[in-house]
Amino acid sequence: MKPALWAGIVWAMPGQVDVLILRDPRESPKKCSLIPLRGTPGVEFAEYRADRSLDAGGRVLLDPAAEPISAGDRGLPLLILDSSWRRLPKLSATVTGEPRRRRLPPLKTAYPRRSRDFEDPSEGLASVEALYAALVLLGHEGVEYLLDDYRWKDPFLELNAEALARGPL
Secondary structure (H helix, E strand, C coil): CCCEEECCEEECCCCCCCEEEEECCCCCCCCCCCHHHCCCCCEEEEECCCCCCEECCCCEEEEEEEEECCHHHCCCCEEEEECCCCCHHHHHCCEECCCEEEECCCCCCCCCCCCCCCCCCCCCCCHHHHHHHHHHHCCCCCCHHHHCCCCCHHHHHHHCHHHHHCCCC
């Protein structure tokens, strides 16, 4: 269940989040797992442009080459870079400030990847899967609504039931 919006007032619900998504406009909206979250309270979208920087100071930024996400990251807002793996370095180059770069534990994607141009990392997730997993591991409860419009929600939750059942770090 998504947080309610009535007459411009957001009624807080369990699972209220603070997420900023830097989205590559080259990505097909039809394939984007995060587009259905537009308008969700606590989720803000920014469009990537090479000539514009994004201050991410104080946010957790998911980065598969970084230190593991930990309990010390709880309570911090989250930044998600939404692009193909091939274009990820371009988006990352526009991030300024000092975000806490963190990686998720090994999880399995349910998204059927078929890249012809670039090999995806073996532990790469769909953006909405990574967003959900990070929030669960950071102690957010009641955030399953973020997966409501994700076609592969049930397979993703089944594949990662044990890892995500451990809950917050």
